[in-house]
Amino acid sequence: MLLGATLVVPGTWAAPADANNWFGATGFGYMSSCGSNNRADANPHTIYFESYSYDTFYSTNYVMADVIQPTDVDPQLVTDRTSATDVIIISKHYVDYCNKDWASSGTSGGVLGLTTCNGANASGRCGQHEVRYNLNAVDDLGSRFADWLAAHENGHAIGLAHRDTELGAMTSTPSGQDDYTSHDKAHINAAAW
Numbered sequence: 001m002l003l004g005a006t007l008v009v010p011g012t013w014a015a016p017a018d019a020n021n022w023f024g025a026t027g028f029g030y031m032s033s034c035g036s037n038n039r040a041d042a043n044p045h046t047i048y049f050e051s052y053s054y055d056t057f058y059s060t061n062y063v064m065a066d067v068i069q070p071t072d073v074d075p076q077l078v079t080d081r082t083s084a085t086d087v088i089i090i091s092k093h094y095v096d097y098c099n100k101d102w103a104s105s106g107t108s109g110g111v112l113g114l115t116t117c118n119g120a121n122a123s124g125r126c127g128q129h130e131v132r133y134n135l136n137a138v139d140d141l142g143s144r145f146a147d148w149l150a151a152h153e154n155g156h157a158i159g160l161a162h163r164d165t166e167l168g169a170m171t172s173t174p175s176g177q178d179d180y181t182s183h184d185k186a187h188i189n190a191a192a193w
Contacts (some may be wrong), residue, residue, distance in 0.1 A: 038117050039159030039191070040086055041125035044074040047087040047154075056091040056133045059146035060154070067151050067169070067179055068170050071188040073158060083128070087157045093132040106140035113175070115156035129157040147178035160184050161192070 068112035094102040103110035117126035153167035
């Protein structure tokens with residue numbers, strides 16, 4: 001997982017109390033040589049699969065329907081990738097993408113998934129995220145892990161950061177929980193989509 005410093009730039013949007021895991025309306029959350037991560041820019045929140053496995057396809061669809069859809073975000077699967085597509089899902093057996101130390105199995109340590117922004121729009125929100133699932137870990141750990149990974153990485157694409165004070169999908173290490181906490185949902189629902 002990509003870890004980095006979180007920079008929150010004040011904006012016009014008011015976050016709920018204890019706002020320690022929301023990227024906010026402007027500014028970037030994670031900065032890296034591979035891109036940045038910030039809150040999504042639009043509703044509906046369109047998702048396109050560039051590549052996938054059975055587990056990552058099923059898990060992403062589960063997360064869209066049962067985890068994201070109950071919030072104020074409207075996720076929609078699209079069959080064509082355009083510049084307006086919000087999330088591009090790329091599932092591969094990663095080794096060295098972006099000079100990261102990718103996990104070679106589910107227990108080897110290393111990067112399990114990565115979410116980056118291809119570019120922010122004028123309001124500072126991300127116009128298009130790339131969500132990368134590491135199949136080395138997914139193939140080894142199976143569908144329950146894939147559910148957590150899909151909820152976690154797509155949480156970043158919505159705008160959530162890591163938060164380890166409650167057990168949920170946004171913990172910095174796999175928690176086995178594939179839902180967002182009430183704290184995370186409050187951030188999502190308070191945003192102006």
